[in-house]
Amino acid sequence: MSALDSLVQPDRGQAAHAIRAVDKAGLDDWLKTQPPRAKAAAMAQRFAAKPGEMAILPGDGAEEWSVAVGVESAGTLGPWCLAKAAENLPEGSYRLEGQAGGALLGWLLAQHRFDRYRKPEAPAGPRVLVTGDAARIEETVRVAEAVALVRDLVNTPTEDMGPAQLQQAVEQAAAGFGATVAATAGDALADGYPLVHAVGRAAARDRSPRLMELEWGNPAHPRVAVVGKGVCFDTGGLDIKPAAGMRLMKKDMGGAAHALALARLVMGGRLPVRLHLLIPAVENAISGNAIRPGDVLRSRKGPTVEVSNTDAEGRLILADALARAGEEKPALIIDFATLTGAARVALGPDLPATFANDDMLAADLLEAGAAEGDPLWRMPLWAGYDEMLRSEIADIDNAPEGGMAGSVTAALFLQRFVEPGTPWAHLDTFAWRPAPRPGRPKGGEALGLRAAWAMLRKRYAPVSSS
Known part of the structure; x- marks a missing residue:
């Protein structure tokens, strides 16, 4: 269980893919701020900012990309709004833009597994969330x-x-x-x-x-x-x-x-x-x-x-x-x-x-x-x-x-x-x-x-x- 504390880290400027929480009410305004290639990628993936939806957006370089995640309310992140992303994103580090709210909990628990009785398998790599909301980390863990x-x-x-x-x-x-x-x-x-x-x-x-x-x-x-x-x-x-x-x-x-x-x-x-x-x-x-x-x-x-x-x-x-x-x-x-x-x-x-x-x-x-x-x-x-x-x-x-x-x-x-x-x-x-x-x-x-x-x-x- 203590391994959970390695899945959320304070933001110290480390390399990480950006995650932006977007709700339906703010979708149009958010799309207007995106460069053409990111906007086209979001539309191609039919991203409508429904809770749990996710879109991968290209960046400037081959290894640069970010993630848009649909949530109920971008202003108040609930405990499970990033859980689906934490389950499905590839191994790596991710930086949540803005305050984490309660979303850290779902990020952690989405990666907890009860595998005591399963045949050992190659473990999936961790998805680490980098956040500027460092004061929440210890308690949430x-x-x-x-x-x-x-x-x-x-x-x-x-x-x-x-x-x-x-x-x-x-x-x-x-x-x-x-x-x-x-x-x-x-x-x-x-x-x-x-x-x-x-x-x-x-x-x-x-x-x-x-x-x-x-x-x-x-x-x-x-x-x-x-x-x-x-x-x-x-x-x-x-x-x-x-x-x-x-x-x-x-x-x-x-x-x-x-x-x-x-x-x-x-x-x-x-x-x-x-x-x-x-x-x-x-x-x-x-x-x-x-x-x-x-x-x-x-x-x-x-x-x-x-x-x-x-x-x-x-x-x-x-x-x-x-x-x-x-x-x-x-x-x-x-x-x-x-x-x-x-x-x-x-x-x-x-x-x-x-x-x-x-x-x-x-x-x-x-x-x-x-x-x-x-x-x-x-x-x-x-x-x-x-x-x-x-x-x-x-x-x-x-x-x-x-x-x-x-x-x-x-x-x-x-x-x-x-x-x-x-x-x-x-x-x-x-x-x-x-x-x-x-x-x-x-x-x-x-x-x-x-x-x-x-x-x-x-x-x-x-x-x-x-």
């Missing part, structure tokens, strides 16, 4: 690396990304920033984290469940808890999923991947916070000791939970993690989870359903998402549906009958385990891109990560390194 981390973790098959391997990823991140990691695993979970234990106990011994906690930062700073659902594979348990529903369940640890990536950004950005990362990691497997529909489990926080559906396991493990986070009296909790199909039905794959018990926190997240091109959509914690969680024999039901308002009732379930008065946001994210787009291949994807990071950066200004 770190964000690109965080997005790439989410993609890589989610894309990795469960055989190589079980609870133990997820713990290794957490420990690797901690080592890079001097953070500490504690893990409670296996039968040791039974007393302190009974819901995590119950969901994961059916897995093989080498895939035992665990609750990981990473801590970093000055204890005197505001405590920020980040929680991520780490279901490394979800069979559905005894309420087994059909084959089609199980096909992508390696991605059910996508919430954990987002949480870990956000933790890396917090530590790398040196935010003045006391970070508390919590990842409950399990494999929802099937065996003789798997939890059964109708079982009643006691949670860490105390309330008992009737398990109406073993395929609603993510909210169970998050409940114990949220309860643990609240014990430390954080100023803020944010959790990520690939929690419900209902959120996808309502909002599709691109928009994480966002729930918050604090209007200011919700507004800050939505504003940050819009600014970063990482949109969120707020959904209601509708108190009128809380009665759907009622159980006849326990304090709460994990999966209400009827299937209505599935993402809302899941969020209401989680809210029961958040300490009252603690600002909390829950992002029900898909963590997957079903069809490729420039800079965003099919597969694991970070959705909501950049919005959450931008919100935290605004709330907690980074500490200067000087």
Whole structure:
């Protein structure tokens, strides 16, 4: 991942082909400024400045040429406007005319590849972007690396990304920033984290469940808890999923991947916070000791939970993690989870359903998402549906009958385990891109990560390194 930092460089006058971003509104004026041969080349390539379009324009010498790239708005470059160019241009260096805006991110991520399982091939040469917007480079590289981390973790098959391997990823991140990691695993979970234990106990011994906690930062700073659902594979348990529903369940640890990536950004950005990362990691497997529909489990926080559906396991493990986070009296909790199909039905794959018990926190997240091109959509914690969680024999039901308002009732379930008065946001994210787009291949994807990071950066200004 660190190779990404070599793909964008400050402009020091080095040789590079020019890139000019052109939008439809400015196309005619731009054409008037071009020499006849460049104008003729643009017209021959039918360049109409549509987003993603590209035209190669000749220069004075045989090796001199430049590139025109169509964008939505030349005045405000979005994160993906140069991604297609970065995927298709030949190896070499390119100089972006004007300010880069957010376009550096797409340039970097368009060149990231998940090739762990592919036969080695001769690598394509890098496309290096030279920009005068040097102040953006360091931060953009770190964000690109965080997005790439989410993609890589989610894309990795469960055989190589079980609870133990997820713990290794957490420990690797901690080592890079001097953070500490504690893990409670296996039968040791039974007393302190009974819901995590119950969901994961059916897995093989080498895939035992665990609750990981990473801590970093000055204890005197505001405590920020980040929680991520780490279901490394979800069979559905005894309420087994059909084959089609199980096909992508390696991605059910996508919430954990987002949480870990956000933790890396917090530590790398040196935010003045006391970070508390919590990842409950399990494999929802099937065996003789798997939890059964109708079982009643006691949670860490105390309330008992009737398990109406073993395929609603993510909210169970998050409940114990949220309860643990609240014990430390954080100023803020944010959790990520690939929690419900209902959120996808309502909002599709691109928009994480966002729930918050604090209007200011919700507004800050939505504003940050819009600014970063990482949109969120707020959904209601509708108190009128809380009665759907009622159980006849326990304090709460994990999966209400009827299937209505599935993402809302899941969020209401989680809210029961958040300490009252603690600002909390829950992002029900898909963590997957079903069809490729420039800079965003099919597969694991970070959705909501950049919005959450931008919100935290605004709330907690980074500490200067000087």
